[in-house]
Amino acid sequence: MLRKILILILFAVNTAFAVKIKHADHSDFYRVVLETGKPVSFEEIPFLDTKIFVLSLNTNSKKMNKKILKRKYVKSLDIIYNGETTKFVFEVSNKIKGYKIYTLNNPYRIVIDFLKKKTPRKTVQTSKDPIYQIIMNYEIKEKKIPEDFSGVKKVIVIDPGHGGKDPGAIANGLWEKDVNLKIAKKLKEILEKDPRFRVYLTRNSDRFITLYNRTVFAIKKNADLFISIHCNSSPTRTESGTYVYTLNLRGARSKIARLVEKRENRAVMNYIKVSTNPVVNRIMADLAISTTMTEGRNFAYYLKKHLKNITDFKDVDSANFAVLKTPGIPSVLIEVLYLTDPVDAQLLKSEDFIEKFSFGVYNAVVDYFYRE
Incomplete structure (x- = not known):
């Protein structure tokens, strides 16, 4: 069955600028911040898997250091360089139920708040097998x-x-x-x-x-x-x-x-x-x-x-x-x-x-x- 991947494709005027990755753990959400320093526009394009999304930035910088994120919430972050674009491929864990994305200024930042899942407990009958x-x-x-x-x-x-x-x-x-x-x-x-x-x-x-x-x-x-x-x-x-x-x-x-x-x-x-x-x-x-x-x-x-x-x-x-x-x-x-x-x-x-x-x-x- 086709599952939905959230693709966020961003376009920038300049093709070369630094991107800093920051993160912080909060009680109800896990925050990842991409600090670009310059405004970029973005749009959401649906795809296959709700646990994965990609940020594609119009920059050819290949000197970024991949930030170590908490695997408890973000299982992996791959940075893929392709010509004049850089793709940030996130995979979130099953502890995440959704996300919120917005921007902040001075400096310009793309903020992703991964919302933590709260699962109700339920008793499962055991087998004698x-x-x-x-x-x-x-x-x-x-x-x-x-x-x-x-x-x-x-x-x-x-x-x-x-x-x-x-x-x-x-x-x-x-x-x-x-x-x-x-x-x-x-x-x-x-x-x-x-x-x-x-x-x-x-x-x-x-x-x-x-x-x-x-x-x-x-x-x-x-x-x-x-x-x-x-x-x-x-x-x-x-x-x-x-x-x-x-x-x-x-x-x-x-x-x-x-x-x-x-x-x-x-x-x-x-x-x-x-x-x-x-x-x-x-x-x-x-x-x-x-x-x-x-x-x-x-x-x-x-x-x-x-x-x-x-x-x-x-x-x-x-x-x-x-x-x-x-x-x-x-x-x-x-x-x-x-x-x-x-x-x-x-x-x-x-x-x-x-x-x-x-x-x-x-x-x-x-x-x-x-x-x-």
């Missing part, structure tokens, strides 16, 4: 997450790679499409025991789905996170271990990533049309894909943190996978292990390993959304 108890006991004890969660559920889309006429890799008595589905179902089972998540599979049986339709499915479900599950293969049968890939529109950074990219990348997703103005559509698509890349990398490092003690975690890399082109949705592709390696193949046949690996991914999801 042992998996549920394992998850919730761990979260309450280690992460200090209250059992009476009453917030908006995070939507997770899990994508079991291949399927149907596309078997993926075949080695050591394993078909990749079957292993991918088995791991995806276990991860879904674990995530759904946590009341904070709503989970969907792009396929729940042995059927073929195009890469384009997998990304469209995630968009229609209004996904907050997209996880594509795969198993790796190597013609030399000497490679092993776990890799996590995020989107990089420039292609892969390493030889291994390029090999995997060639095997997986068979389709290209069209940009979403949000306006009759083609320039606006291009800007919106670029910004949304930028969010996909940035937040995908953030989530990938949480995966590394929680999987490195469960599996032989090799690296976080990037590649131009079509299945990761989910505009505005943080996305990763996990190559769990190598089917072509005999030791890895035995692990992929183990119910115990699949459960432990899935719990590792679950804990990374929790850290990503609910980190302090």
